[in-house]
Amino acid sequence: MGALMGGVMRPVFKSRNRSFLVFGIVFLSLVGFVNCTKKGDTGASAQADLQALVLGEFGTMTGPESTFGISTHRGIMMAVEEANASGGIQGKPIKVISLDDQGRSDEAVTAVTKLVTQENVQLILGEVASSRSIAAAPVAQKYKVPMISPSSTNPRVTQVGDFIFRVCFIDPFQGKVMAKFAAQNLKMKTAAILRDIKSDYSVGLADFFAEDFQKMGGKIISDLSYSSGDADFKAQLTAIKLKKPDVLFIPGYYTEVGLIARQARELNYNGVLMGGDGWDSAKLTEIGGKAVVGGYFGSHYSTQERQAGRAKFRREVQGKVQRGSSQRPGGHGLRRGTCGDCSGPEVVDLSAYRFARCCGAN
Amino acid sequence: MADTHSLFFGDEDGIKTPWQILGFALLVLVLMGVSALIESNINPYVQRIIVNCGIGIILGLSLNLVNGCAGQFSLGHAGFMAVGAYISAYLTTVLMPFGGFFQTELGVGVAVVAGGLAAALSGYIVGLPSLRLRGDYLAIVTLGFGEIIRIVFLNISAVGGPRGLPGIPLASNFFWVYLWAVVTFAVIYRLIHSSAGRAILSVREDEISSQSMGVNVSHYKVVAFVVSAFFAGVAGGLFAHYQGFIDPNTFNFNRSVEVVIMVVIGGMGSFSGAVIGAILVTMLPELLRFFAEYRMVIFSALLVLVLHRPAEFLVGTRSGRPLGFLS
Numbered sequence: 172m173g174a175l176m177g178g179v180m181r182p183v184f185k186s187r188n189r190s191f192l193v194f195g196i197v198f199l200s201l202v203g204f205v206n207c208t209k210k211g212d213t214g215a216s217a218q219a220d221l222q223a224l225v226l227g228e229f230g231t232m233t234g235p236e237s238t239f240g241i242s243t244h245r246g247i248m249m250a251v252e253e254a255n256a257s258g259g260i261q262g263k264p265i266k267v268i269s270l271d272d273q274g275r276s277d278e279a280v281t282a283v284t285k286l287v288t289q290e291n292v293q294l295i296l297g298e299v300a301s302s303r304s305i306a307a308a309p310v311a312q313k314y315k316v317p318m319i320s321p322s323s324t325n326p327r328v329t330q331v332g333d334f335i336f337r338v339c340f341i342d343p344f345q346g347k348v349m350a351k352f353a354a355q356n357l358k359m360k361t362a363a364i365l366r367d368i369k370s371d372y373s374v375g376l377a378d379f380f381a382e383d384f385q386k387m388g389g390k391i392i393s394d395l396s397y398s399s400g401d402a403d404f405k406a407q408l409t410a411i412k413l414k415k416p417d418v419l420f421i422p423g424y425y426t427e428v429g430l431i432a433r434q435a436r437e438l439n440y441n442g443v444l445m446g447g448d449g450w451d452s453a454k455l456t457e458i459g460g461k462a463v464v465g466g467y468f469g470s471h472y473s474t475q476e477r478q479a480g481r482a483k484f485r486r487e488v489q490g491k492v493q494r495g496s497s498q499r500p501g502g503h504g505l506r507r508g509t510c511g512d513c514s515g516p517e518v519v520d521l522s523a524y525r526f527a528r529c530c531g532a533n
Numbered sequence: 534m535a536d537t538h539s540l541f542f543g544d545e546d547g548i549k550t551p552w553q554i555l556g557f558a559l560l561v562l563v564l565m566g567v568s569a570l571i572e573s574n575i576n577p578y579v580q581r582i583i584v585n586c587g588i589g590i591i592l593g594l595s596l597n598l599v600n601g602c603a604g605q606f607s608l609g610h611a612g613f614m615a616v617g618a619y620i621s622a623y624l625t626t627v628l629m630p631f632g633g634f635f636q637t638e639l640g641v642g643v644a645v646v647a648g649g650l651a652a653a654l655s656g657y658i659v660g661l662p663s664l665r666l667r668g669d670y671l672a673i674v675t676l677g678f679g680e681i682i683r684i685v686f687l688n689i690s691a692v693g694g695p696r697g698l699p700g701i702p703l704a705s706n707f708f709w710v711y712l713w714a715v716v717t718f719a720v721i722y723r724l725i726h727s728s729a730g731r732a733i734l735s736v737r738e739d740e741i742s743s744q745s746m747g748v749n750v751s752h753y754k755v756v757a758f759v760v761s762a763f764f765a766g767v768a769g770g771l772f773a774h775y776q777g778f779i780d781p782n783t784f785n786f787n788r789s790v791e792v793v794i795m796v797v798i799g800g801m802g803s804f805s806g807a808v809i810g811a812i813l814v815t816m817l818p819e820l821l822r823f824f825a826e827y828r829m830v831i832f833s834a835l836l837v838l839v840l841h842r843p844a845e846f847l848v849g850t851r852s853g854r855p856l857g858f859l860s
Contacts, residue, residue, distance in 0.1 A: 232826050270822065273829070276697065276783055277776050281585070281819070285578040302697050306778040325696065369687060371696035 223266040224259070226251070227292030229282040229307065230299060232271040238452070239299045243321055244269055247296060268292060276306035283307040287314045294319070301325035301372065308335045322471065324372065324448070342372065345447050345469050346379025346422075352467065353418050353445060354387035363393035363416035363442075365407055365431060367423040370399055376422035376447050392416050397431075399424065404431045405438065412440045424449040429458025436462040443467065560715060568708035580707065582819050584775060587710035588768050589811035593795035594717045594804065595764035600793065601802035602725055603757040604737025605664065606672045610765050610792040612679030613652040615784035617766025618773035619686055621648030622701045625774070627691060641704035645713075645770035652766020653759045655682070660758035664751055667740075679789050687781040697780025698773075705774040713771060717764045722804065724760060733757050737802070798839055813839075 228247055231240030251265050259265055268290050270282040279298060286292045287310060295311050295318040298304045304323040311318035312332035320328055320337040324345065329335045340348075353359045362384055367373035381391050392414045395407040408431070411419060419435065419442050421428050428450055435444070444466035451470045455463055571580060592610060599607045621644040625635045634640040663674040692698050724730050732753045735743035744750050773779045795814045799806020817835065821828035 233829050269825070271826065271828070274782075276778055276780055277585075277772070280776055280778070281578070281581055284581050285819075285822075288577045289579075302695075302780050302782070305697065305699050306776065306780075309777055327696075327699070331699075369695055371694060 222263065224263045225290065225292045226265060226267045227283075227286030227290055227295045228267055228269040229272050229279055229286065229295065229297040230269065231274040231303075232269070234274040236274040236300070239322075240271075240274075243297075243299055246321075272298070272303060274300075274303070276303050279303040279307040280310060283310045283318075287311065287316050292316065296321065298323065301328050304328045304335075305331065308332065311335060322448070325375070339448075339471050342375045342447075343379045346376050346381075347383045349420070349445055349447065349467075349469050350380050350383035350387060350389070352469075353420070353443075354384055354389045357418070357443060357467075359389065359417040359443065361390045361392045361414075361416045362418040362420055363411045363414065364391060364395070364420045364422075365404070365411065366394070366396050366421075367399050367427065368396040370423065372447075372449065373422045373424075377420070380420055380422065397423075397427065399427055401427065402430060404434050408435050408438050408440065411435075412438055416442055418443045418445055420445045422447045422449065425452040425455040426458060429455050429460075429463065432459040432462035432466065561712065564708050564711055564715075568706060568711075571707050582816060584705075584707055584710050586812045586815045587707070587714050588772050588775070589792075589795060589815040590714045590808050591710075591717045591764055591768040591771070592792045593799070593807035593811035593814075594714070594721055595761040595768070596792045597796045597799075597802065597804065597807040598721050598724070598733075598757050599761045600796050601800075601807070602721075602730070602737060603733045603754055605754060605758070606668060607675040607758070607761070608672045608786075608789050608793065609659070609675030609677075609679035609682075610761075611784040611786065611788035612675075612682035613656060613762040613765035614769035614772065614788065615679075615682050615686060615781070616652040616655050616762075617645070617648035617769030618779050618784070619648075619692055619698070619769075620651040620766070621645050621770035622698055622773040622779055623692055624648075625704075626698060626701050636702055638704050641702060641774055642709070645705075645709075645767055645774065648770035648773075649763045649766035652769065653763035656759045656762025657755065660755045660762075661751075664754040664758060676786065676789070679784075679786065683781045683784050686784075693780070695781065697778055697782075699778045701773050701777050701779065703774065703777050705771040710771050710775070713764075713767055717767075718804065718808075721760065721764075729753065729756060794836060798836065 226247075228244065230243055231237050232244065247267060247269075251267050254260065255264050268286060270286060272278040272282045283295060283297075286295055293316070295316055297318070298307065298320060299322050301323040302325075304318075304320045305325070305328055308318060308328065308331035312334050315334055317334050317336065320335075320339070322339045323337055324339055324342045326341045326343065329337055353362060362380075364377050364381060366377035377394070381394065385391060393411050393416060395410065397404055397407060404427075412435075419440070421431055421444060423431070423446065428446055432444055444463065446466070446468040448468065448470045450463075450466075450468040571583065575583075592614065596607065596610050599605050621641075624644040624647060625641055629635050635644055659675070659678045663671060663678075666674060686692060687695055725733065732743070732748045733756070735746070735748055736750050736753055740750055769784075776783075791814055795810035796807050797810070798813060799808070799810035818828060818832050821831050824831050
């Protein structure tokens with residue numbers, strides 16, 4: 172490296188200032204590296220961390236997919252603040268180190284490697300998306316640091332190894348619950364499926380729903396697909412409408428679901444709309460408007476749940492939401508089981524909150 | 534291609550072939566030693582960044598051949614990388630012919646080369662018609678190619694479709710990546726200093742005059758494109774076997790832009806520039822983690838600062854002899 176850098180000097184001679192700038196950057200980078208190395212080697216930070224319980228979080232904080240990552244982060248921070256306010260875990264405060272992966276699986280691997288080998292975290296929280304969890308999980312497994320995903324619903328995530336956990340349901344379960352709800356609670360006989368062919372989540376969930384709905388005596392009379400990013404679904408919806416299914420199951424993400432719902436109502440399709448946790452965003456009503464009202468989706472949390480502590484928690488969240496818009500946690504969560512009432516406050520990713528709190532308790 | 538001979542065995546610099554072989558053997562030994570040292574002494578996170586730098590260097594050097602030396606503007610490097618990554622990972626993970634051969638380190642090496650060859654073939658297929666276009670039009674065609682490749686892999690369920698391909702054997706390491714970086718450097722250096730290289734450079738300087746001097750312009754553009762695609766494919770293969778997991782999203786348009794930045798930042802056409810550009814673009818986002826959510830903002834600001842006058846930036850050898858600093 173030295174020879175290379177020495178060599179570069181000569182041709183740069185003319186634009187000296189600029190070359191100094193670059194050299195500055197390269198040099199600082201190298202210095203930074205050496206520093207990093209030393210820190211990791213001496214284990215000085217590990218010494219300090221004995222005082223606090225260090226959790227590492229990796230998520231998509233920047234880039235086009237950052238909304239879920241940011242709301243998850245806020246959920247975690249809320250739980251950690253609460254735990255620290257009540258004295259931490261066995262007297263030790265909790266410290267969170269959050270790293271951004273820009274929604275890229277290779278960055279996720281790098282981030283988890285940093286958390287484990289340099290920050291010496293005792294536990295890793297993340298990622299939202301299954302693909303990035305699957306990419307990073309082998310690192311956690313290799314160094315035997317437990318990793319807990321808040322919302323990766325693909326079954327393969329936890330199959331990576333015995334140090335990988337999740338606190339959400341998996342897609343087969345979600346499909347089964349929605350099928351049961353459609354067949355037994357709503358007493359629906361026929362269903363149509365409109366799946367996002369580009370999303371593994373959507374394809375998997377559609378399959379599980381179809382299998383269980385048929386087992387429970389229902390009939391799938393139409394199974395069509397779209398690609399995320401599409402804006403016009405009228406062709407599929409016209410075909411579906413002709414078959415008059417009682418239920419239209421759309422296991423996609425909120426953007427397309429909103430548009431599909433709107434266009435279905437425009438075509439005068441009056442059946443029930445159903446979906447999975449990909450619907451769970453405040454954007455759904457923004458995009459779908461009245462069309463999504465009366466629809467059903469499965470999700471990780473409902474404010475109507477009657478469980479100990481829920482009412483208190485709900486008040487806390489709403490308190491935080493009102494405290495100021497800059498602190499307002501976004502998206503994902505605090506949504507009713509039905510969509511009739513979607514105007515409620517947009518909140519923290521409660522599942523993330525819940526799992527951070529679980530970890531805190533144990 | 535009569536001039537390919539001079540690529541590997543020429544004695545343009547007065548170096549005779551046996552010495553080259555000896556030098557190469559020495560290099561392999563040194564790399565092995567350094568690799569062993571790094572693996573036992575350096576924090577895995579830092580190791581990971583160093584290896585990512587190496588992969589970046591291969592990408593930067595190979596794109597520099599097209600964007601810098603041949604004067605074309607390709608925006609599809611991530612596409613070639615994806616071809617290399619998927620073909621090699623498919624061989625070692627899904628297909629696994631010849632028993633366990635593709636699970637061994639040598640087998641992975643073969644798979645990486647196969648990935649490179651597949652990328653070169655796709656480079657040939659794309660390059661042949663599209664290199665007749667110039668400037669913006671070529672950029673758009675290559676951009677489109679990159680996206681098409683990504684979407685093709687998105688729709689092939691045999692390689693995992695949108696959910697990606699996990700469980701790829703972790704066979705690449707510092708040694709293999711930097712060995713390939715040196716090979717990339719050497720081959721492209723020799724290519725540029727052969728008569729084919731002169732022709733490629735002449736195409737960059739003035740297409741019409743070089744055509745009137747009897748240079749087969751499209752031929753040399755395709756040569757540059759195919760060699761570039763091969764190394765991009767190799768980089769993809771090494772990347773796949775270093776990450777252990779690939780998904781189509783990894784090879785999106787942003788990845789192509791990243792490689793273009795590596796080349797532009799060091800000055801188009803400059804070898805050392807491409808190397809330093811690759812190191813900067815790979816390392817800076819990691820070093821800027823300190824700034825949390827602002828790091829990409831600061832990263833972009835630094836790039837703008839650096840790109841203010843790229844031509845004479847680092848090494849600025851657009852008219853000089855590339856790599857003059859080594860002479």
